[in-house]
Amino acid sequence: MSRNGNIMNCSEIAELTPLYLSLELDRDRAAAFDAHLKSCPSCMRELERQARLDAELREVVAGEPVDTASVDRRVRERIAAESEGSSWLAPLHRRWVIVAIGAAAALLIVAVGYRGLLGSRVAPVYAAAALDHRREVVQNEPRHWKVDPSAVAALAESQGIPVSAPAALSSGAYRLERAKLCFLDGRIFLHLVYSDGTQEFSVYLRQRGAESLPGRTRETDNGRVLHTSDSGSEHVASFQTDGLTVMVVTDQSADTALHFARFAAATL
Amino acid sequence: MGQAGVLRRAACLISPELSGQNVTTRQNEFEEIAMPHSRSLLRVARRLAFDSATAEDLVQETLLCGWRNFNQFQRGTNARAWLFRILFNAFYARGRKIRSGPVLLPLQSPGREAEPQSRAASSLLDSAAVTRALEELSPEHRTVLLLAVVEGFTCREVAEILSLPIGTVMSRLSRARQALRDRIAPAAPKLCRARANAE
Numbered sequence: 001m002s003r004n005g006n007i008m009n010c011s012e013i014a015e016l017t018p019l020y021l022s023l024e025l026d027r028d029r030a031a032a033f034d035a036h037l038k039s040c041p042s043c044m045r046e047l048e049r050q051a052r053l054d055a056e057l058r059e060v061v062a063g064e065p066v067d068t069a070s071v072d073r074r075v076r077e078r079i080a081a082e083s084e085g086s087s088w089l090a091p092l093h094r095r096w097v098i099v100a101i102g103a104a105a106a107l108l109i110v111a112v113g114y115r116g117l118l119g120s121r122v123a124p125v126y127a128a129a130a131l132d133h134r135r136e137v138v139q140n141e142p143r144h145w146k147v148d149p150s151a152v153a154a155l156a157e158s159q160g161i162p163v164s165a166p167a168a169l170s171s172g173a174y175r176l177e178r179a180k181l182c183f184l185d186g187r188i189f190l191h192l193v194y195s196d197g198t199q200e201f202s203v204y205l206r207q208r209g210a211e212s213l214p215g216r217t218r219e220t221d222n223g224r225v226l227h228t229s230d231s232g233s234e235h236v237a238s239f240q241t242d243g244l245t246v247m248v249v250t251d252q253s254a255d256t257a258l259h260f261a262r263f264a265a266a267t268l
Numbered sequence: 269m270g271q272a273g274v275l276r277r278a279a280c281l282i283s284p285e286l287s288g289q290n291v292t293t294r295q296n297e298f299e300e301i302a303m304p305h306s307r308s309l310l311r312v313a314r315r316l317a318f319d320s321a322t323a324e325d326l327v328q329e330t331l332l333c334g335w336r337n338f339n340q341f342q343r344g345t346n347a348r349a350w351l352f353r354i355l356f357n358a359f360y361a362r363g364r365k366i367r368s369g370p371v372l373l374p375l376q377s378p379g380r381e382a383e384p385q386s387r388a389a390s391s392l393l394d395s396a397a398v399t400r401a402l403e404e405l406s407p408e409h410r411t412v413l414l415l416a417v418v419e420g421f422t423c424r425e426v427a428e429i430l431s432l433p434i435g436t437v438m439s440r441l442s443r444a445r446q447a448l449r450d451r452i453a454p455a456a457p458k459l460c461r462a463r464a465n466a467e
Contacts, residue, residue: 018441022422050445054417057448060398061311061418068306071324075306075331082335083295 008036013043017050023180027151034158051183055128123214123229126247128184130234133202133249136182137193145178145193152179152192159190160207161244166192168267169203174260189247194260201250201260208245213238218258224265228258237261241268294338301347302334308348309355312414315402316359326362330355349421353429401451409444416441 008016008029013036019025020033037044146152153163159181170176173196182191182204189204215227215238224239237257238247246268248261309330313323333354334341341350402410415426416437423441427434 014442015438018416018423018438022416024422024424049449053445053449053452056394056398057402057413057417060395061315061402061414064311066307066311066314068310068327071310071327071331072303072306074324074328075303075335078328078332079295079298079335 008032010036010040010043013037013040014046017047020047021051021054021183027154030158031154048188051188055183059124059128125184125187126215126229126236126238127231129189129202129204129236129247129249130231132182132184132191132204133234134232134251136191137200137202138251145180147178149176152176155179155181156190156205159188159205161190161205165205165244165268166190169194169264171263171267173197174201199250199252201248201252201256203260203264204247204249206245208240208243211245213240213245221262221265226258226261226265228254230254239265241265244268298335298338301341301343302331302338302351305348305351306331308419309351312352312419313355313359315410315414326355326359329358333358346425348419349425349429352415352419352421353431356429397452398448401448404451405444405447408440409447412437412440413444413448 013033016025016029016033020030025033037047146155149167152166156166156179157163166176166179169192174194175196177193177195177200179190179192182189184204187206187209189206192203192205193200194203213225213227215229215236218226218228218237220226221239224241227238229236229238234249234251235254235257236247236249237254237260238245239261240246246261246264248257248264250257250260306327309327310323313326313330314320317323317326330351334351341347402413405413411430412426415421415429416423421429423434423437426432426441427437430437432440
């Protein structure tokens, strides 16, 4: 329902679209927004166009090379110099330099990994999923996740995904941890994160459209054709059911991704 | 926002002297919490400033300001938003205006890395069109798009970073998206049609 408890109209949808795209609408308004989208193809098309444009802009700008080595070095030098002035412990200063070098090496590894991610021949949707997993699960960038099972179910329902699907994929040691909507390659996906307490992996779900999945065909499980692809340090396993497109992404191993995809293919 | 007072200062004062152990702990924390955001900061600063040297100076100033006031940063809050607010305060404190002229980037400039191979050759034109359209936007529109779309900040965070009411951010973002689309559409009509057909 809208701010007045009524059904939203197109004008309110246009006004609230920025909050919807940034997942800032509260549950009631998000539900009213979704209800309007289901009944208004025009607003749905407009939202999808905006989402595609956002994805394009993000990919273009975020994909530009940014070399921070020089500025990072200067900042660390200045900090070290200022700290030396306020600290009389030379050994700790040396330790700071070691930390800085280690961090620089880590950043270099990340940068190389990122370039590898961009430079590999990976389908855009897999590359987008891999990058999303790395930023939001591995690097844990702050986002507005839904953790309450009923809220996760509502997110699934808003995307035409069976409400039982997120919980059904909890298996063995891995439990559903959190969920949110995201845009990959211009399409809305439900991003689910499962964790065993130490390791996490992502599952991306969307209602199946006319799209077919790219990637190497690995095997067939439960009548579902499983595809695998590596993108940088992330591993993707994907398949489609009659109603869903499913991608499993992990930074652990290709076998882990495939293992869970097999389970998901048998479950969904 | 508890750190707002600190961030509104034009100049950053060095915090009280710390013991050696505290300095090291704080350095480690800063390295972990703040330094990973230098890439995002530089990406945005390059589109604010007139040249890359100014952008790097701006990021350096931002991070050093963050370091000097790091004892006032509330752990567990959004460090990236905190740093971006410092970035914009530092920028405005310099008395600079946001770059408003279009900057045309050559597709294959020396020193520019190859485009991702996942983007097909036909997408190169698309990338150039998007980049050019972004540069042609008004500074206000470009800024909210960079923060909300590219950097992934929520409207509320963008409002705090730019010290604007959230309603202003929302309307500015809507107009910015429309303006970007208007500029891209005539630039790459074939691609747009192709995509529309593919949907």
